[in-house]
Amino acid sequence: MIEKLYDRILHRNPGEKEFHQAVWEVLESLKPVFARRPELLDEALIERLCEPERQIIFRVPWADDSGKIHVNRGFRVEFNSALGPYKGGLRFHPSVNLGIIKFLGFEQTLKNALTGMPIGGGKGGSDFDPKGRSDAEVMRFCQSFMTELYRHLGEYTDIPAGDIGVGEREIGYLFGQYRRITNRYESGVLTGKGVLWGGSQARSEATGYGLVVFTAEMLKTRGEELEGKRVVVSGSGNVAVHAMEKAQQLGATPIACSDSGGYVVEEKGIDLDLLKQVKLVERGRLSAYAERRGGAARFVPGGRVWEVPCEVALPSATQNELDEDDAVTLVRNGVQAVGEGANMPTTPGGVRVLREAGVLFGPGKAANAGGVATSALEMQQNASRDSWTFEHTEARLTEIMRHIHRLCHTTAERYGRPGDYVAGANIAGFELVEEAMVAQGLV
Numbered sequence: 142m143i144e145k146l147y148d149r150i151l152h153r154n155p156g157e158k159e160f161h162q163a164v165w166e167v168l169e170s171l172k173p174v175f176a177r178r179p180e181l182l183d184e185a186l187i188e189r190l191c192e193p194e195r196q197i198i199f200r201v202p203w204a205d206d207s208g209k210i211h212v213n214r215g216f217r218v219e220f221n222s223a224l225g226p227y228k229g230g231l232r233f234h235p236s237v238n239l240g241i242i243k244f245l246g247f248e249q250t251l252k253n254a255l256t257g258m259p260i261g262g263g264k265g266g267s268d269f270d271p272k273g274r275s276d277a278e279v280m281r282f283c284q285s286f287m288t289e290l291y292r293h294l295g296e297y298t299d300i301p302a303g304d305i306g307v308g309e310r311e312i313g314y315l316f317g318q319y320r321r322i323t324n325r326y327e328s329g330v331l332t333g334k335g336v337l338w339g340g341s342q343a344r345s346e347a348t349g350y351g352l353v354v355f356t357a358e359m360l361k362t363r364g365e366e367l368e369g370k371r372v373v374v375s376g377s378g379n380v381a382v383h384a385m386e387k388a389q390q391l392g393a394t395p396i397a398c399s400d401s402g403g404y405v406v407e408e409k410g411i412d413l414d415l416l417k418q419v420k421l422v423e424r425g426r427l428s429a430y431a432e433r434r435g436g437a438a439r440f441v442p443g444g445r446v447w448e449v450p451c452e453v454a455l456p457s458a459t460q461n462e463l464d465e466d467d468a469v470t471l472v473r474n475g476v477q478a479v480g481e482g483a484n485m486p487t488t489p490g491g492v493r494v495l496r497e498a499g500v501l502f503g504p505g506k507a508a509n510a511g512g513v514a515t516s517a518l519e520m521q522q523n524a525s526r527d528s529w530t531f532e533h534t535e536a537r538l539t540e541i542m543r544h545i546h547r548l549c550h551t552t553a554e555r556y557g558r559p560g561d562y563v564a565g566a567n568i569a570g571f572e573l574v575e576e577a578m579v580a581q582g583l584v
């Protein structure tokens with residue numbers, strides 16, 4: 142029956158390979174649930190779970206600094222609102238298409254359920270490439286994007302945030318245009334705002350910090366700790382940098398990270414202040430970081446960061462960036478834990494290799510949920526017109542990550558899959574969303 146259902150989803154959503162991959166992973170891990178609770182194997186329910194409530198596709202015209210006109214495509218997939226208003230980021234990257242946004246929205250729905258916060262799932266973005274664009278160009282693009290999107294948003298309806306290519310700068314331009322069009326200072330309509338104008342402390346740190354907390358919790362189940370371990374991270378954006386920062390705070394050594402040009406390795410540990418300056422402030426290349434470190438760092442152009450031996454690996458760049466061969470290399474080099482900072486960065490083959498080797502594996506929808514959970518904390522602060530300290534916010538984040546870890550761990554055990562966080566996350570997320578959907582009837 143699961144295979145039949147999946148076949149139907151395949152045919153109904155042709156060509157959306159990332160969406161197929163995300164759906165199949167979830168359906169497959171629900172098998173023990175259906176074996177024990179056959180009443181849940183309700184075709185119509187699963188079909189509804191895999192069909193977005195609403196999909197919006199729109200034209201985004203804008204003019205570059207020379208006056209040339211560009212036309213991009215904008216998306217917002219409002220996937221599921223059983224547990225709360227649609228919540229999820231916006232991705233600006235040339236690879237964006239409907240299938241990518243749907244896979245992200247599907248993952249987001251289950252991820253948001255795991256946080257225990259009242260948020261449904263959605264995702265959006267555009268095939269706009271912000272690389273090399275001036276601030277003025279990015280602003281004009283964001284204003285044009287919001288000029289259509291605003292009518293679909295609202296603090297009780299749909300609340301976007303950042304993802305790849307969308308950070309505080311873009312959220313600022315989007316918020317400004319929303320405020321102008323609606324004549325409302327509706328802080329809770331977007332998250333990831335600047336702290337001065339309604340943003341939450343610790344939001345930019347949250348995904349990376351939460352990822353490391355989750356990974357440390359996984360290690361604890363085997364009597365291990367993070368301290369003293371070598372950590373390799375892919376990517377060097379917001380998630381990657383803050384994962385390295387938290388790992389360092391907990392006594393581990395982040396020794397390598399990457400960008401699309403290659404990777405940098407530094408056995409004594411990456412200089413995080415310089416890395417932040419180059420990647421997050423100057424929006425520069427990792428090769429420039431290595432140059433400024435002189436002989437201390439080695440830059441490997443075009444290399445795969447997973448070649449660097451480590452005990453902990455944190456893929457934090459993009460989907461399907463750690464494949465079967467990478468997993469074999471990691472296992473050969475003695476990796477103990479892999480925590481996904483990005484969404485679906487490990488291919489199904491990669492997951493299989495890690496699982497068979499007994500490596501602790503934290504799937505993105507659980508391990509990287511700290512970002513969206515802190516977005517929900519931002520909404521909470523906005524609703525009460527309050528702002529919390531960094532310490533208070535981080536303490537809530539840590540508590541939420543431990544809760545997610547416990548939930549995945551106990552759920553996996555309950556269904557006879559001890560230590561299988563993929564099963565634990567998918568089953569626990571499904572049970573929560575399913576219960577709310579059934580309670581609310583056929584809508």
Ligand code: GLU
Pocket residue numbers: 228229230231249300301302303304305332484509510512513514516
């Ligand atoms: N883009 C992030 C994610 O994948 C965060 C979304 C949000 O804060 O709404 O979960």
